[in-house]
Amino acid sequence: MYKKALVLIAFxxxxxxxxxxxxxxxxxxxxxxxxxxxxxxxxxxKATENATSKGKAKTWKYCSELYYIIxxxxxxxxxxxxxxxxxxxxxxxxxxxxxxTKGIYKKESSGGFxxxxxxxxxxxEAAYKKEQFADGLKYFNLCTEAYDYNGxxxxxxxYYPPIEWGAYCAIGLKDYALAEKYYRMIIDAKIDLFNTYxxxxxxxxxxxxxxxxxxxxxxxxxALFPDSLNLKMYQVDVLLKKGDKDGAKKYLDAAIAxxxxxxxxxxxxAQEVYLPAGDNEETIKNFVKAFDLNPNKxxxxxxxxxxxxxxxxxxxxxxxxxxxxxxxxxxxxARSKDIIRKAIVIFEQIETFAGEDLTTLTPDVKxxxxxxxxxxxxxxVRVEDIDKMRAAKAKIAELE
Numbered sequence: 001m002y003k004k005a006l007v008l009i010a011f012x013x014x015x016x017x018x019x020x021x022x023x024x025x026x027x028x029x030x031x032x033x034x035x036x037x038x039x040x041x042x043x044x045x046k047a048t049e050n051a052t053s054k055g056k057a058k059t060w061k062y063c064s065e066l067y068y069i070i071x072x073x074x075x076x077x078x079x080x081x082x083x084x085x086x087x088x089x090x091x092x093x094x095x096x097x098x099x100x101t102k103g104i105y106k107k108e109s110s111g112g113f114x115x116x117x118x119x120x121x122x123x124x125e126a127a128y129k130k131e132q133f134a135d136g137l138k139y140f141n142l143c144t145e146a147y148d149y150n151g152x153x154x155x156x157x158x159y160y161p162p163i164e165w166g167a168y169c170a171i172g173l174k175d176y177a178l179a180e181k182y183y184r185m186i187i188d189a190k191i192d193l194f195n196t197y198x199x200x201x202x203x204x205x206x207x208x209x210x211x212x213x214x215x216x217x218x219x220x221x222x223a224l225f226p227d228s229l230n231l232k233m234y235q236v237d238v239l240l241k242k243g244d245k246d247g248a249k250k251y252l253d254a255a256i257a258x259x260x261x262x263x264x265x266x267x268x269x270a271q272e273v274y275l276p277a278g279d280n281e282e283t284i285k286n287f288v289k290a291f292d293l294n295p296n297k298x299x300x301x302x303x304x305x306x307x308x309x310x311x312x313x314x315x316x317x318x319x320x321x322x323x324x325x326x327x328x329x330x331x332x333x334a335r336s337k338d339i340i341r342k343a344i345v346i347f348e349q350i351e352t353f354a355g356e357d358l359t360t361l362t363p364d365v366k367x368x369x370x371x372x373x374x375x376x377x378x379x380x381v382r383v384e385d386i387d388k389m390r391a392a393k394a395k396i397a398e399l400e
Contacts, residue, residue: 025053028062032069037078040066048092057099064092064112071119086123090116090142094149110150117146121162128165133172140166160186167199176208194228197221201234211242229255233268240272249273263294267301284308288346295353302353303368306346310375313339313382340382347376351395370399 024047031040044063047053067089073079082088093112096105124139143162152159167182180203186196197217204214215238222231232255239248252269259265270286284305291302313336320332354361354369361369373396380389 024050025056025059025062028066032062032066037066037070038081041070041081055099057096057101057105060092060096060099061105061108064089064096064108067092068112068115072115086116086119087142090120090146097149113146113150117143117150117152117162120146121165124162124165124169128169128172131172133169137166137169137173140169154189157191160189160191164196164199171203171207174207176203179203179207194221194225197224198230198234205238205241211238214238215242229259229262229264233264236268236272245273245277261293263290263298266290266293267298270301280308280312291346291349295349299350299353299365299368302346302350303372306343306350306372307375309339309343309346310379313337313343317382337383340379344376344379344383347372347379351376366399370396373399 024043028040028043028047031037031043040062044059044066047059048063053059067082067085070078070081071086071089079085089112093109093116096112097109100106100109120139120143124136124143127133127136127139140162144159144166147159147162163182163185167179170176170179170182180200183196183200183203187193187200197220201214201217201221204210204217215235218231218235218238222228222235225231232251236248236251239245239251249269252265252273256262256265256269266286267290270283270290274282274286287298287301287305287308290298291305295302316332316339317336320329320336323329323332350372351369354365354372373392377389377392377396380386380392
């Protein structure tokens with residue numbers, strides 16, 4: 001009789017314990033319903049620590065719901081209940097999915113993963129913008145994990161933004177191998193191939209300062225996008241940085257032969273090949289070609305070409321002053337004027353391009369036009385065209 005009584009007491013205790021923990025889950029549900037989140041947290045924490053109730057899906061349904069509410073709240077009194085509420089909500093949604101063998105709470109867990117993923121992504125962005133790269137990387141990885149739990153297909157573009165941002169964070173942490181690994185994951189999925197290859201190229205060229213690696217990546221990309229002008233310009237940039245100006249020029253000449261009306265090519269060969277080499281004649285020729293083909297985009301190329309002519313003409317004129325032979329002196333003075341006239345032709349094109357209605361000019365164009373008119377005035381003085389000099393002075397006054 002005594003042994004039966006002990007068994008009965010023990011059995012009753014077990015029932016009471018189980019009932020008590022079920023009661024904690026129900027209490028948490030009631031507290032959530034009445035927005036008493038502090039009390040709800042006490043109850044649900046007890047339930048998740050109990051050996052019996054922590055094995056039930058219902059416990060994690062209310063746990064995930066509560067912690068997500070805390071994580072999402074804008075009220076400090078609620079948000080301060082747990083600083084790690086979002087991570088705890090995510091863990092609770094995972095437990096809910098694992099224990100919900102009948103799929104009763106499938107909608108709740110799936111929706112929870114989506115919501116947590118979005119919040120992780122937002123927190124990752126915020127951390128990245130504050131240059132808190134380690135935190136950013138953590139949140140983007142959690143976002144990717146949430147996508148995995150929710151079954152987001154890895155073949156779709158929506159899966160990869162947190163991986164790309166994770167690469168940005170890895171670069172911030174100078175973990176370049178990890179950054180390349182993330183970029184390669186995107187390439188393997190054949191998502192946004194062009195931009196991803198460009199990002200790897202920048203990683204090698206700018207962050208790692210590995211020009212050979214950058215060139216190798218470009219060769220991969222060009223094999224996929226053989227007609228891409230941007231990739232060819234990147235290739236030229238690498239060749240120039242490696243000191244291979246002949247190789248860069250050869251590459252550009254081939255590109256120009258294939259696309260002779262592309263203003264960008266003439267701009268690039270002038271700016272990056274001939275100008276650094278001190279070849280003024282080729283620099284001017286290519287600047288003028290870029291300006292002629294696309295004056296809107298390469299307005300300043302025309303200005304720079306004209307300015308180079310003007311400075312060359314002035315330089316010839318100054319040197320002529322030291323020539324004692326009168327015939328040679330006159331020849332050099334005449335040559336100076338011929339060069340100045342070449343500057344005038346381009347400066348006048350710029351003036352024409354700017355138009356008559358000066359009120360519509362953007363600040364940059366207006367500033368360039370003001371400088372143009374000043375140089376034109378000086379040019380007209382040097383070639384002794386008094387009428388045009390006066391007209392230039394009048395326009396300068398109008399622009400002030």
